[in-house]
Amino acid sequence: xxxxxxxxxxxxxxxxxxxxxxxxxxxxxxxxxxxxxxxxxxxxxxxxxxxxxxxxxxxxxxxxxxxxxxxxxxxxxxxxxxxxxxxxxxxxxxxxxxxxxxxxxxxxxxxxxxxxxxxxxxxxxxxxxxxxxxxxxxxxxxxxxxxxxx
Numbered sequence: 001x002x003x004x005x006x007x008x009x010x011x012x013x014x015x016x017x018x019x020x021x022x023x024x025x026x027x028x029x030x031x032x033x034x035x036x037x038x039x040x041x042x043x044x045x046x047x048x049x050x051x052x053x054x055x056x057x058x059x060x061x062x063x064x065x066x067x068x069x070x071x072x073x074x075x076x077x078x079x080x081x082x083x084x085x086x087x088x089x090x091x092x093x094x095x096x097x098x099x100x101x102x103x104x105x106x107x108x109x110x111x112x113x114x115x116x117x118x119x120x121x122x123x124x125x126x127x128x129x130x131x132x133x134x135x136x137x138x139x140x141x142x143x144x145x146x147x148x149x150x
Contacts, residue, residue: 004109006050007057008098008117012125014042014062016094035062065101072100075145079137091126092134099138103146111142
């Protein structure tokens, strides 16, 4: 498994476990040191090993998601046609937020890779049916909102 794949999977588990809304309420109190400390504690409880590159990537994703959550959430809501955000499962919501953040702010990562990773996370942690849902929304965002055609 690639380092970024492991990092994304851990990031999903971390954000889901601590519930993103709770993080957002504490956003001002959570600096990089606090986020890193919580990550270390969570890693130990799960017995997960991430190399320093993976840990750095998770910290970058979490901090960025917290900082840009409002912008990312606006994009998601715009593309959830005929769906209310409250109908989206918490795990899929977290996957969407991670993927949209990465698509918008980590341009060095090919969009197709981000979308594929999101689909794989959805298959593993949600349902097989979530793959089509995640793919449809993220592909639309990728092509229309972010104007990235790779």
